[in-house]
Amino acid sequence: MADFDVNILGCGSALPTTRHMATSQIINLRDKLYMIDCGEGTQLQMRRMRIKFSRLNHIFISHLHGDHCLGLPGLISTFGMLGRTGDLFIYGPKDIGNYLNSINDLFNKNLPFNVVFKSVDTKDHSLIMEDRSLKVYSIPLHHRIPTCGFLFIEKQKEMHLRKDIIDFYQIPIKSLNLIKQGHDFTCENGEVIPNKHLTLPASPAKKYAYCSDTAYYPEIIPLIKNVDLLYHEATFADSDMARAKETFHSTATQAAIIAQKANVKKLIIGHFSARYESELQLKAEADKIFPNTILANEGLILRV
Amino acid sequence: MADFDVNILGCGSALPTTRHMATSQIINLRDKLYMIDCGEGTQLQMRRMRIKFSRLNHIFISHLHGDHCLGLPGLISTFGMLGRTGDLFIYGPKDIGNYLNSINDLFNKNLPFNVVFKSVDTKDHSLIMEDRSLKVYSIPLHHRIPTCGFLFIEKQKEMHLRKDIIDFYQIPIKSLNLIKQGHDFTCENGEVIPNKHLTLPASPAKKYAYCSDTAYYPEIIPLIKNVDLLYHEATFADSDMARAKETFHSTATQAAIIAQKANVKKLIIGHFSARYESELQLKAEADKIFPNTILANEGLILRV
Numbered sequence: 001m002a003d004f005d006v007n008i009l010g011c012g013s014a015l016p017t018t019r020h021m022a023t024s025q026i027i028n029l030r031d032k033l034y035m036i037d038c039g040e041g042t043q044l045q046m047r048r049m050r051i052k053f054s055r056l057n058h059i060f061i062s063h064l065h066g067d068h069c070l071g072l073p074g075l076i077s078t079f080g081m082l083g084r085t086g087d088l089f090i091y092g093p094k095d096i097g098n099y100l101n102s103i104n105d106l107f108n109k110n111l112p113f114n115v116v117f118k119s120v121d122t123k124d125h126s127l128i129m130e131d132r133s134l135k136v137y138s139i140p141l142h143h144r145i146p147t148c149g150f151l152f153i154e155k156q157k158e159m160h161l162r163k164d165i166i167d168f169y170q171i172p173i174k175s176l177n178l179i180k181q182g183h184d185f186t187c188e189n190g191e192v193i194p195n196k197h198l199t200l201p202a203s204p205a206k207k208y209a210y211c212s213d214t215a216y217y218p219e220i221i222p223l224i225k226n227v228d229l230l231y232h233e234a235t236f237a238d239s240d241m242a243r244a245k246e247t248f249h250s251t252a253t254q255a256a257i258i259a260q261k262a263n264v265k266k267l268i269i270g271h272f273s274a275r276y277e278s279e280l281q282l283k284a285e286a287d288k289i290f291p292n293t294i295l296a297n298e299g300l301i302l303r304v
Numbered sequence: 305m306a307d308f309d310v311n312i313l314g315c316g317s318a319l320p321t322t323r324h325m326a327t328s329q330i331i332n333l334r335d336k337l338y339m340i341d342c343g344e345g346t347q348l349q350m351r352r353m354r355i356k357f358s359r360l361n362h363i364f365i366s367h368l369h370g371d372h373c374l375g376l377p378g379l380i381s382t383f384g385m386l387g388r389t390g391d392l393f394i395y396g397p398k399d400i401g402n403y404l405n406s407i408n409d410l411f412n413k414n415l416p417f418n419v420v421f422k423s424v425d426t427k428d429h430s431l432i433m434e435d436r437s438l439k440v441y442s443i444p445l446h447h448r449i450p451t452c453g454f455l456f457i458e459k460q461k462e463m464h465l466r467k468d469i470i471d472f473y474q475i476p477i478k479s480l481n482l483i484k485q486g487h488d489f490t491c492e493n494g495e496v497i498p499n500k501h502l503t504l505p506a507s508p509a510k511k512y513a514y515c516s517d518t519a520y521y522p523e524i525i526p527l528i529k530n531v532d533l534l535y536h537e538a539t540f541a542d543s544d545m546a547r548a549k550e551t552f553h554s555t556a557t558q559a560a561i562i563a564q565k566a567n568v569k570k571l572i573i574g575h576f577s578a579r580y581e582s583e584l585q586l587k588a589e590a591d592k593i594f595p596n597t598i599l600a601n602e603g604l605i606l607r608v
Binding site: 014015016017018021022040041043044046047048064065066067070071073074077078081082095098099102103106107 | 321402407
């Protein structure tokens with residue numbers, strides 16, 4: 001079972017190439033799936049990567065540019081054909097809501113499930129989704145149109161049981177859940193075993209931040225401080241800095257500066273411009289500031 | 305140079321699979337390109353097949369189902385990024401016009417070229433496009449929503465020159481075009497050489513008919529009589545005849561009956577349901593009625 005993984009479905013930018021698909025990622029948190037962005041071809045990529053449609057209930061869209069959302073109508077339509085009944089939640093800037101309305105009017109009438117759109121204020125860092133496993137916050141970004149990133153914070157996990165001690169006191173299975181949640185255990189003779197003797201600390205809760213598309217924008221640094229994994233766009237190389245500025249995109253160097261200043265554990269870069277035959281140049285530039293930067297690639301699965 | 309080829313970009317039906325893409329074809333007539341249908345992922349498939357975006361000026365859309373037109377917004381957007389300036393003509397049922405308006409409002413403002421939509425009456429067999437190389441006619445089909453096929457008729461080509469005779473009379477190059485068009489040649493001494501001595505008959509003009517999506521609909525037979533190549537949808541096998549009827553699709557057997565009754569030279573079938581692991585069953589069923597039926601496949605290029 002996946003613990004907290006990021007699956008890269010596509011990491012190209014707007015112009016199609018044979019090397020990269022348009023942007024999409026799927027977070028797999030203990031077999032619950034959360035999609036971020038949904039460029040053209042995303043549903044095909046899910047098939048290729050054998051990702052189960054049925055486990056996906058939440059889709060986060062960063063902004064209304066085609067390479068981040070043109071896969072939605074086909075995906076929603078496929079859900080309908082597969083007989084989905086559970087609500088599908090879609091989060092994004094309010095323009096995404098208009099887009100969903102118009103495509104669903106044209107292509108997805110009489111769906112057997114509800115598409116529930118939740119508008120995100122792209123100027124605000126706020127909690128936009130919460131379930132039993134995680135919280136998701138918006139990250140204001142700086143692009144040509146309203147755009148936000150997303151911060152996924154795993155909830156505190158249960159403590160690990162000390163199997164040797166559990167066996168020693170012959171603690172019944174029905175009591176184990178309470179102990180994992182922090183309760184003490186009272187034996188039949190009245191003796192109280194403190195929780196700290198029965199458990200080891202839980203694995204630390206992990207954080208993943210997704211920041212695309214955006215110009216260099218240091219305002220995000222406090223919001224993504226110390227995350228375990230940061231995805232930051234790196235559309236351009238240093239040599240195309242002027243183009244990056246003009247189009248409100250980042251260079252690999254700028255992505256690395258953000259990662260370094262935010263003290264993140266790992267950086268993965270993507271949203272590569274079609275102009276580069278290879279992204280090794282981008283990696284080299286990022287590595288100078290944030291060593292061991294990871295290049296996104298279709299099919300890559302990263303443990304957070 | 306391609307003479308009159310059909311490129312299969314996608315031949316699956318609505319549900320995505322790893323074996324087939326959504327429907328799209330490109331006709332290459334002496335390096336001018338004409339697209340038929342544009343499912344999700346079509347622009348990526350063009351890249352994979354190394355088909356030049358710049359040579360495509362006419363797109364024919366059969367109907368407003370996602371697997372036939374969800375690739376349009378991305379393709380149009382890409383044309384814009386590539387700096388296209390020439391008009392892009394799109395032909396299809398009037399709903400396609402509404403779709404184009406809504407996606408272009410959302411994604412493709414300020415394009416450097418015009419998208420010119422020409423509405424097609426799906427109940428009528430009529431000339432919808434004509435240029436120097438070919439005429440395109442609509443073919444009324446029978447589907448759940450207004451749908452038409454397209455008949456591509458190459459214009460009569462020029463006659464072939466008899467090089468030996470041309471050399472014998474030392475006919476200057478500047479006169480050759482007139483001769484190819486049927487004119488006689490007058491020598492300096494006044495002798496008239498009749499055209500029939502100077503030329504061989506032109507290659508016959510070819511016809512290609514595209515019929516998808518449709519229930520079995522014999523009304524099309526007189527319209528596609530004797531075509532050189534017929535693409536007919538064959539979503540289902542005989543065993544799923546009930547499902548074919550219900551969804552207004554055809555079986556491979558029905559496609560073959562249409563081909564046989566229309567006396568076409570070659571039949572290619574496609575729009576395969578995702579339920580079949582292999583389409584050999586569909587081919588076997590079609591072959592019983594129309595031997596040597598061709599199975600469509602991504603990347604296949606067929607000479608008409």
